[in-house]
Amino acid sequence: MKIPVQPTPIRVPGFRFAGVRAGIKESGKRDIALIVSDVPATVAAAFTTNRVKAAPVLVGIERAAAGRLQAVVVNSGNANAYTGRDGLVMARRMCALVAEEIGINQKLVIPSSTGRIGVRLPRRNIESGVRDACRHLSPDAFHDALEGIMTTDAFPKFATAGLIIDGREVTIAGMTKGAGMIAPRMTPTGHATNLTYVLTDAAVSVAALRRALRVALPQSFNAIVVDGDTSTNDTAVLLANGVAGNRPLTPTARAFPELCGAITRVMQALARMIVKDGEGATKLIDIRVHGARTRRDAERVADTIARSPLCKTAFFGGDPYTGRIVCAAGYSGAVFDPQKLDVYFDDVQVVRRGEEVVGKIEARAATVVRKPEFTLIIHLHAGTAAAHRIASDLSVDYVKFNSDYRT
Amino acid sequence: MKIPVQPTPIRVPGFRFAGVRAGIKESGKRDIALIVSDVPATVAAAFTTNRVKAAPVLVGIERAAAGRLQAVVVNSGNANAYTGRDGLVMARRMCALVAEEIGINQKLVIPSSTGRIGVRLPRRNIESGVRDACRHLSPDAFHDALEGIMTTDAFPKFATAGLIIDGREVTIAGMTKGAGMIAPRMTPTGHATNLTYVLTDAAVSVAALRRALRVALPQSFNAIVVDGDTSTNDTAVLLANGVAGNRPLTPTARAFPELCGAITRVMQALARMIVKDGEGATKLIDIRVHGARTRRDAERVADTIARSPLCKTAFFGGDPYTGRIVCAAGYSGAVFDPQKLDVYFDDVQVVRRGEEVVGKIEARAATVVRKPEFTLIIHLHAGTAAAHRIASDLSVDYVKFNSDYRT
Numbered sequence: 001m002k003i004p005v006q007p008t009p010i011r012v013p014g015f016r017f018a019g020v021r022a023g024i025k026e027s028g029k030r031d032i033a034l035i036v037s038d039v040p041a042t043v044a045a046a047f048t049t050n051r052v053k054a055a056p057v058l059v060g061i062e063r064a065a066a067g068r069l070q071a072v073v074v075n076s077g078n079a080n081a082y083t084g085r086d087g088l089v090m091a092r093r094m095c096a097l098v099a100e101e102i103g104i105n106q107k108l109v110i111p112s113s114t115g116r117i118g119v120r121l122p123r124r125n126i127e128s129g130v131r132d133a134c135r136h137l138s139p140d141a142f143h144d145a146l147e148g149i150m151t152t153d154a155f156p157k158f159a160t161a162g163l164i165i166d167g168r169e170v171t172i173a174g175m176t177k178g179a180g181m182i183a184p185r186m187t188p189t190g191h192a193t194n195l196t197y198v199l200t201d202a203a204v205s206v207a208a209l210r211r212a213l214r215v216a217l218p219q220s221f222n223a224i225v226v227d228g229d230t231s232t233n234d235t236a237v238l239l240a241n242g243v244a245g246n247r248p249l250t251p252t253a254r255a256f257p258e259l260c261g262a263i264t265r266v267m268q269a270l271a272r273m274i275v276k277d278g279e280g281a282t283k284l285i286d287i288r289v290h291g292a293r294t295r296r297d298a299e300r301v302a303d304t305i306a307r308s309p310l311c312k313t314a315f316f317g318g319d320p321y322t323g324r325i326v327c328a329a330g331y332s333g334a335v336f337d338p339q340k341l342d343v344y345f346d347d348v349q350v351v352r353r354g355e356e357v358v359g360k361i362e363a364r365a366a367t368v369v370r371k372p373e374f375t376l377i378i379h380l381h382a383g384t385a386a387a388h389r390i391a392s393d394l395s396v397d398y399v400k401f402n403s404d405y406r407t
Numbered sequence: 408m409k410i411p412v413q414p415t416p417i418r419v420p421g422f423r424f425a426g427v428r429a430g431i432k433e434s435g436k437r438d439i440a441l442i443v444s445d446v447p448a449t450v451a452a453a454f455t456t457n458r459v460k461a462a463p464v465l466v467g468i469e470r471a472a473a474g475r476l477q478a479v480v481v482n483s484g485n486a487n488a489y490t491g492r493d494g495l496v497m498a499r500r501m502c503a504l505v506a507e508e509i510g511i512n513q514k515l516v517i518p519s520s521t522g523r524i525g526v527r528l529p530r531r532n533i534e535s536g537v538r539d540a541c542r543h544l545s546p547d548a549f550h551d552a553l554e555g556i557m558t559t560d561a562f563p564k565f566a567t568a569g570l571i572i573d574g575r576e577v578t579i580a581g582m583t584k585g586a587g588m589i590a591p592r593m594t595p596t597g598h599a600t601n602l603t604y605v606l607t608d609a610a611v612s613v614a615a616l617r618r619a620l621r622v623a624l625p626q627s628f629n630a631i632v633v634d635g636d637t638s639t640n641d642t643a644v645l646l647a648n649g650v651a652g653n654r655p656l657t658p659t660a661r662a663f664p665e666l667c668g669a670i671t672r673v674m675q676a677l678a679r680m681i682v683k684d685g686e687g688a689t690k691l692i693d694i695r696v697h698g699a700r701t702r703r704d705a706e707r708v709a710d711t712i713a714r715s716p717l718c719k720t721a722f723f724g725g726d727p728y729t730g731r732i733v734c735a736a737g738y739s740g741a742v743f744d745p746q747k748l749d750v751y752f753d754d755v756q757v758v759r760r761g762e763e764v765v766g767k768i769e770a771r772a773a774t775v776v777r778k779p780e781f782t783l784i785i786h787l788h789a790g791t792a793a794a795h796r797i798a799s800d801l802s803v804d805y806v807k808f809n810s811d812y813r814t
Binding site for chain 1: 455456457458459460486488489490491523524525526587588634635636637638639714715716717720721723724726728729730731733734735736737738739741742743745746748758760761762763801802803805806807809810811
């Protein structure tokens with residue numbers, strides 16, 4: 001897997017892209033993105049579990065259910081969320097325009113939006129922008145499209161992987177956006193404002209693609225926490241257009257685990273970038289909980305620490321304050337015996353059987369916590385279940401940014 | 408009810424107080440507090456629900472169960488939490504010293520600690536400090552004791568109420584401390600680092616006192632959220648020593664509702680002070696959720712907003728960003744129809760039937776959100792249940808303070 005830092009051209013056979021400026025963003029940057037497959041592709045998609053779902057999410061859930069799709073149209077700068085009936089009309093209108101311009105059925109197009117919540121989409125900008133995007137489609141415009149989906153992102157986020165299936169070279173390329181309002185909890189029937197599009201020219205059955213998404217999500221986007229706010233717009237779309245010409249992969253195909261692994265790795269790389277670019281974030285912490293009674297308990301502990309303002313500010317301060325971690329584990333709701341708790345920063349054990357390890361260890365622990373990335377391991381000794389969360393710290397800049405900006 | 412701002416002397420007949428300097432706090436401020444009743448008092452107590460309970464909480468749960476108590480000994484500057492066997496030995500030692508000095512059974516004394524987690528209590532300072540406190544007991548030292556329980560508090564927090572029972576004048580006086588690690592979820596069998604002591608000279612049966620605490624807690628300390636971290640040490644103790652000479656109040660007594668109301672009001676006043684003094688807090692927000700399907704759903708919505716970093720930073724910025732509120736309600740887990748949602752800032756309706764109210768209202772809403780105190784009302788139109796939370800905002804100072812200080 002390559003994670004290019006420079007925008008070297010990314011191509012996925014059979015896919016074309018566009019990213020244009022429609023004047024929706026005040027910054028004047030690209031704010032309409034379009035991804036089109038030359039032929040109908042199989043699709044697996046997941047959407048926010050937030051009960052308040054943005055209009056494009058409602059439309060997307062309906063259309064992705066059919067298992068086939070040919071285009072994704074995205075605007076940034078406006079989330080088209082809680083915009084009532086007008087929102088739904090506009091979400092469908094975006095798709096209809098694409099369908100009309102490129103001559104396909106509008107049911108094969110799904111919309112996405114990201115940006116401010118609660119404001120109607122500016123109809124004229126959307127209409128002229130979408131038309132403009134349709135006329136600028138190019139196999140080489142992956143990065144233009146990626147720019148078009150960005151909002152508060154400090155850098156573009158993409159990852160690619162290649163593999164051989166049936167002797168055919170297959171490409172997987174993913175793009176994602178998001179920095180704040182990040183705690184995606186997506187389900188294949190309906191859950192981020194994290195927008196992610198992963199494209200492949202492999203031929204993959206709908207069932208296999210859905211399986212791959214179900215495997216990849218818990219290990220990638222559903223494992224990340226920036227602020228703990230789960231957006232109204234989170235969307236992850238996996239498209240496979242079969243242009244590579246391999247025999248379509250089913251869930252039982254021999255090559256399926258390999259494809260599934262590659263998709264997972266691409267999505268994990270993308271998800272980590274979201275946390276690295278978390279609003280105001282100065283650190284990325286891998287929180288690994290082991291020895292829980294149940295997976296739910298392991299997730300409770302990991303999630304509680306990932307969201308705890310006291311833990312997150314200590315991480316920001318580079319302070320290995322284990323008391324706050326033990327406290328967060330304690331109120332998470334998980335069942336465990338505090339006397340058995342072990343806690344490590346990377347390989348430095350800071351809590352042993354529920355008591356703080358004192359002495360020289362403190363300086364070593366402090367060195368770990370000052371690193372831009374480290375792993376926090378909590379062993380509950382209550383069972384065999386585990387969970388992993390990837391979290392950012394909570395910084396002064398996060399508060400400054402979000403108290404004075406309307407995401 | 409009076410909430411004096413100046414430390415006018417507070418007396419509760421039959422109670423004596425002390426607050427001394429034992430050198431536990433680096434600041435050199437008072438760090439040992441003692442409250443003693445002249446006679447054994449009935450007690451109702453609630454402790455943190457955190458699974459990691461500080462040593463004094465474990466001792467307190469055991470001793471409060473007996474229903475009778477005569478003294479509370481508190482140290483600040485050190486939480487005596489996750490300090491293992493030594494912690495329990497020291498918690499009991501504090502009580503034994505008091506018992507020895509004032510000549511009562513040590514089972515009638517409960518300990519409390521607040522401050523840094525994970526560090527052993529300094530034995531010598533504790534021992535000399537507790538002895539010193541016992542020798543300085545005075546009916547007039549309420550404020551000394553209060554100072555002795557404070558940690559990051561910017562101001563002392565106390566409230567009083569008076570009422571007539573059986574023709575006898577009865578006093579209720581409460582003191583509390585806490586500013587960070589505040590999301591008390593106390594239960595009468597075991598739940599705050601919020602420490603609260605409410606004293607009355609009324610004669611009240613154990614059953615009645617427990618009932619009063621059970622009524623008061625959900626409306627006071629269990630309704631507040633600063634950062635959402637529930638401490639290992641939260642403790643609320645209600646003592647009634649009967650010195651007023653009324654016939655002991657049972658839960659069915661005619662005067663019980665009045666006493667219960669007065670205790671609730673004192674505890675509500677104290678709880679609000681905690682939020683006002685929340686670390687870095689610039690605002691107090693009353694979050695009221697109505698029309699929920701169940702009380703649990705109403706609490707979910709109120710709690711999620713009270714903890715949401717995006718809502719809290721918007722409050723800090725004085726931004727009536729309803730999108731973030733609607734989003735938080737949406738991912739809270741509560742069941743409701745987003746198309747029916749109504750949201751108000753004080754009396755300004757900002758969301759009507761799931762859509763943002765636009766126009767002049769925005770300026771009025773902004774005026775409300777810039778106030779130091781305002782009410783946020785969310786009506787779900789899904790049922791008849793309601794919940795109330797009292798929350799602070801999330802400021803730059805909160806992050807600075809907690810990234811750089813070990814509470």
